[in-house]
Amino acid sequence: MSATSATDARTPSGSSAAGPILTVSSLSAKIKGQQVVEEVSFEVPATGVTALLGRNGVGKTSTIKAILGLIDRRGRVEFAGERIDGLPTFRIVQRGVGYVPEDREVFAGLTVAENLRLAERGGRPGARRALVDELFPDLVQRAQQSAGSLSGGQQQMVSLGRALVNENRLLLVDEPTKGLAPLIVQDVADALERAAQTVPILLVEQNLQVVRQLADTVVVIEAGRVVHRGLAAEFLDDEALVTRLLGVHAEADAPDAHPDDQNGGTR
């Protein structure tokens, strides 16, 4: 993989000498006996955004959940050079992984402030609280409002805020723009672009314009297996390849890019 050439341009601070932050080798996962991830292998470079792509239901969400240990998995996952595939979810996250789940999963009965406070690791004020307040001024205003009463876009900001509030070494971000209005999609993409300056991101995203804005490298999955790895720009420019692997056109703001999805049957 020639990922480094792409990430160098984006990170002037330059930690290009570092190895990948996440190495996934032969990862498989089952949900209720059904194989949802099969022998998936890829790397996430220590800087920039890696997009995990594929049609609906190919196992992108399940791959993220398997990395986090939220579903039963086999195989090898190394985070910052150490194996994490035997650890429980909370220990993996404590090592510096931020997670933005598909469908946001905010705690509807808690206030916005409580959602963020809960995410602050170890109960201490999050190191990047100021960044979250700056990125999402809406949330500061609505701190005492219950998260369940927020709009979808605001809930997504809570979910992003929970992941950004700590000093993390990797973010796993699953479909952050799903079901959001175009203006909010841009806000979310800009927030992620800002976050990506300081932390590597593994991003599942259906909106290819967002992928084009954010991603340095892409990993494409089909039927639970990796079928393509490479630079994001090169992949997105190869229209035939995009159509074949994703079933959509690279530049089309495809209306079918956000069906209420069956993504990996994740629950």
Place this chain on the structure above:
Amino acid sequence: MSTVILLLITGLGLGALYFLVASGLSLIYGLMGVLNFAHGSFLTLGAFAGFELTRRLGGDRWEVFLASLVLGAAVGAAFAALTELLLIRRLYERHIEQALVTVGLSLATVALFEGIWGTDPIYVTAPDWLGGTTSILGATIPNNRFVLIIAAVLVLVGIVAFLRFTRFGLIIRAGVENRSMVTALGIDVRKAFTVVFAIGGAAAGLGGVLASHYFGYVSAHLGGSLLIFAFIVTVIGGLGSLAGAAIASVAVAVLQQFANYYWGVGDLVVVLMLAGVLLLRPSGILGKKVHA
């Protein structure tokens, strides 16, 4: 009129007792999905612990009575925490096995209690005032009803404050909603499981000592007989809802008292009420919506 007041206050006292058991059941189910059939044993052991203390130090003294309440709560909390650590935790996410092991524990402990304290009811002594009565609008009310009501209100306020103002409380409230997301925020939710068991056990242990004064005796079956109604109350209130458990405790107990006095069908009315709630509002009065 005096009969109505007597029934009302006695109902409130009984409701307080139900709540002390149901609050723990509801929290435990809400957070962990565990139906804890051993909860009655926490209550019974708390009652016996309180009895042993008053037997040794003299049950007619107020400070001994208060100490017996503290001891009952502490013993209940310790027993519950150990149950979680040694039995429930090993069966994480295996709900049928968890229910079975709590049923087994309750049967084994009842036998153990009978082995230690015998099968006959043991009468307890209390400070004179507690065993006496107070006249309100012509009704003669046993004083222990008032103590029960005050204790239950304090427990309710205490648990609500704990849930609202502490980090453990925050974790528990979030965990009742979506446990896997709590772990995905880097939180070891198992610690919250132990805390919830300990809180539930403390309330039950306290309830045990108070129940021994309400009924006038302790026996190995004290917890089991209350547990049935506590479960009904928990379901009617909505599994996982503390406020629902409080409301349902009072409603069920008062209704039960009236139906018993006028028609002698208190238990039947409770079961009918359960059936009605399950038909009309399957998730209970304040229950959260069922999700996968």
